[in-house]
Amino acid sequence: MSITGFSSEELRFQAVWSSCRIPPRLAGASFETYKPTCPEQQRALEKCRVFAANGLDNINQGRGLFFQGAVGTGKSHLSASILRAIVVSNIDRFGRPASENGFVGEPVYEGFYCSMVSVVDLLGTLRESFGVEQFRAPARRLLHRARSDAVVILDDIGAEKPSEWVEEQLYALIDLRYRMLRSTIFTTNCSMKKLEGQIGSL
Numbered sequence: 001m002s003i004t005g006f007s008s009e010e011l012r013f014q015a016v017w018s019s020c021r022i023p024p025r026l027a028g029a030s031f032e033t034y035k036p037t038c039p040e041q042q043r044a045l046e047k048c049r050v051f052a053a054n055g056l057d058n059i060n061q062g063r064g065l066f067f068q069g070a071v072g073t074g075k076s077h078l079s080a081s082i083l084r085a086i087v088v089s090n091i092d093r094f095g096r097p098a099s100e101n102g103f104v105g106e107p108v109y110e111g112f113y114c115s116m117v118s119v120v121d122l123l124g125t126l127r128e129s130f131g132v133e134q135f136r137a138p139a140r141r142l143l144h145r146a147r148s149d150a151v152v153i154l155d156d157i158g159a160e161k162p163s164e165w166v167e168e169q170l171y172a173l174i175d176l177r178y179r180m181l182r183s184t185i186f187t188t189n190c191s192m193k194k195l196e197g198q199i200g201s202l
């Protein structure tokens with residue numbers, strides 16, 4: 001227990017979780033708060049629990065997941081819940097990038113980094129950074145996390161407006177993560193056929 005009333009595990013969890021870039025709407029997402037409303041959602045929940053239970057092994061093997069389904073069915077919720085479950089159960093194995101330490105003297109936590117990134121936001125941030133010096137460093141940081149974090153949720157892939165540039169960026173990112181055995185969780189509303197049209201064969 002520390003003077004804040006939180007245990008060192010809880011403090012580490014808060015530090016790691018806040019570096020995962022989970023959007024506020026999903027910051028509290030967990031398996032416990034996911035309420036399946038049909039057998040398909042129940043099956044998805046069970047598969048996610050199994051994936052999370054073998055989380056470290058899945059990370060070490062670079063295994064990921066692919067969520068496909070209609071708007072609002074809980075794909076992003078479940079993917080954030082997987083991260084939470086893996087981080088909570090293995091908190092001593094997770095860290096956060098030093099640059100995200102808020103204050104001088106805050107503890108440094110080393111270990112796997114993980115993050116959630118909206119594909120539309122990522123591409124928009126990269127596009128905005130062209131020729132605008134002040135946007136370049138944050139765009140580079142975002143891309144660096146998307147490329148190098150041990151686990152990344154690429155949220156809502158296929159929602160971006162297709163173009164040759166988009167296809168090139170996404171192919172490069174996904175291919176790099178695949179080659180480097182980094183775990184990627186995808187969520188999408190698109191059919192596989194439409195996605196292949198946008199990114200090439202996955």
Ligand SMILES: Nc1ncnc2c1ncn2[C@@H]1O[C@H](COP(=O)(O)OP(=O)(O)OP(=O)(O)O)[C@@H](O)[C@H]1O
Nearest residue numbers: 025033034035036070071072073074075076077189
């Ligand atoms: N089965 C569920 N139980 C509890 N909350 C849910 C469930 N499904 C969705 N939600 C909540 O509804 C909101 C929308 O869910 P979420 O963003 O996960 O949907 P999505 O499938 O990713 O949608 P989209 O295709 O638009 O990205 C979130 O706040 C999420 O927490």
Ligand SMILES: [Mg+2]
Nearest residue numbers: 075076156187
């Ligand atoms: Mg979503």
